[in-house]
Amino acid sequence: MNYDQLLLLFQQGQYSKITSFIDESSLSFESDPNVAHLYAASLFKLGSFGKALEILETLESALDNNVDYLSLFGATLRRVGNLEKAEVLLNKAMKLDSKNPFIRNNYANLLIDLGRFSDARNILDSLLLQNPKYEDARINLNRLTFIATQSTGNKKSEDVDFNTQVTSGTKSISQPKVLDPLHLAFDEEEVYKYGRLDRSKIVQSSQQIVESLDLPDSSQTASEYMKLALLAVQEKNFSYALQLCSKSYILIGPNSQIFDCVSDCFIGLSRFSDAESFALHAITVSEPTAKLYMNLATLASMKGDLVLAEFYLERAAGLDPSHTQLKKLSGNLKSLKSKSSAKKFSFELCEFPSTVSSKDAA
The missing domain is CATH 1.25.40.10 (Tetratricopeptide repeat domain)
Structure with a gap:
C-alpha cells in the first residue's frame, strides 16, 4: 500500500x-x-x-x-x-x-x-x-x-481553552477543534498499550522516574505527569497512575486525556461505574474518540443496556469504521441480543455485575 x-x-x-x-x-x-x-x-x-x-x-x-x-x-x-x-x-x-x-x-x-x-x-x-x-x-x-x-x-x-475544555477557570491541555493537515474496546492489549516505545530501553518504573524529577509548577509538569501515568497504566500500576493523574488534574483542571487515563485505571481496578463516569467526562470535555465510545459500549452491555451499547458502537463506527474492535464488539452485542435468557432492560435493575473482572470486559 x-x-x-x-x-x-x-x-x-x-x-x-x-x-x-x-x-x-x-x-x-x-x-x-x-x-x-x-x-x-x-x-x-x-x-x-x-x-x-x-x-x-x-x-x-x-x-x-x-x-x-x-x-x-x-x-x-x-x-x-x-x-x-x-x-x-x-x-x-x-x-x-x-x-x-x-x-x-x-x-x-x-x-x-x-x-x-x-x-x-x-x-x-x-x-x-x-x-x-x-x-x-x-x-x-x-x-x-x-x-x-x-x-x-x-x-x-x-x-483555559473553551473550544475543547469544559468551563473551569483552570489551566488545560487542550485538543484543537480542527486537525491540520490531514484534517480502543476493552481489548487489554489496546487499552493498556501506550506509545511506540522500545520497552527494552526503559529500565526505570514510572514511580522511579517521577521520584528523580524536579519539575516546575507548570502545564509542562502536568504533561510529564500524564506521560508517566500512561506508562504506569501499561505497567498495570493503576493506583499509582491515579495518583499521577490527580497531580496533573490539580495543575490544569478538567482535561480529556486525564479523564480517559483515569477511566482506564478504574477498568483495571474493576471499578466499572467509575470508569464509565470518567469516560463520559472525557467526551464531554473534548472531542470523543472511537476508543472511548467502544469502552462505553462495552460498559453499557455489562449493565444489560444493549440499546445504549448499540448507540455507542454506532458512534464509534462513525469516527473510525475500520477499527479492529468494531466487528468483535458488534458480534458480542448480537450474541447477547439473541440469547433467549436475556432479560429485558430495566433501569431499576441496571447495574454492573460485581464479579466481573477487567479481562472479562473485553
Whole structure:
C-alpha cells in the first residue's frame, strides 16, 4: 500500500486501518517521512497523542518547512500541554501560510490558552469577516469573550481553552477543534498499550522516574505527569497512575486525556461505574474518540443496556469504521441480543455485575 492509498484511507476516516497496516509492515519512517506524518495524524485522530508526538519529534528535520506538519505538530503539543513549543511551530506555520483559515483558527486557540486575548480576537474577527459562516471561529470568539470576562483580575486563567475544555477557570491541555493537515474496546492489549516505545530501553518504573524529577509548577509538569501515568497504566500500576493523574488534574483542571487515563485505571481496578463516569467526562470535555465510545459500549452491555451499547458502537463506527474492535464488539452485542435468557432492560435493575473482572470486559 503506497502513500496515496493510505491518504485515501485517511480521508475516509479509516485511521485504525492505517495504523494497523503501518505497525505490521516494515515501512521505514526515515526513508518516507510523509508516511510517518500520515501515521502520526492517524494516531492523533485515534487519541494516541503521546504516540503521535514521538513520531512527529523524529520528523522535525525532514519536514521543518511543511505547513501541514507544523500545524499538526503544534496541535499535538497543545494537546499534551507544551504550549510554548506549540506557539513556535504554529507561528512558523502562520508565516508560511498566513491565509490558511484552519491554521489561523488553531493559532487563535493557542493564543487563548496563553491569555493573549487581544491577538486571538483579532484573528477570529478577521476569519469571521472573511467567512461569516465559519462556525468554529464563531464558537471560539464566543468562548474568548466568556473567558476574558471570567479572567478579569485573574492572571492565571489564561491557559483555559473553551473550544475543547469544559468551563473551569483552570489551566488545560487542550485538543484543537480542527486537525491540520490531514484534517480502543476493552481489548487489554489496546487499552493498556501506550506509545511506540522500545520497552527494552526503559529500565526505570514510572514511580522511579517521577521520584528523580524536579519539575516546575507548570502545564509542562502536568504533561510529564500524564506521560508517566500512561506508562504506569501499561505497567498495570493503576493506583499509582491515579495518583499521577490527580497531580496533573490539580495543575490544569478538567482535561480529556486525564479523564480517559483515569477511566482506564478504574477498568483495571474493576471499578466499572467509575470508569464509565470518567469516560463520559472525557467526551464531554473534548472531542470523543472511537476508543472511548467502544469502552462505553462495552460498559453499557455489562449493565444489560444493549440499546445504549448499540448507540455507542454506532458512534464509534462513525469516527473510525475500520477499527479492529468494531466487528468483535458488534458480534458480542448480537450474541447477547439473541440469547433467549436475556432479560429485558430495566433501569431499576441496571447495574454492573460485581464479579466481573477487567479481562472479562473485553
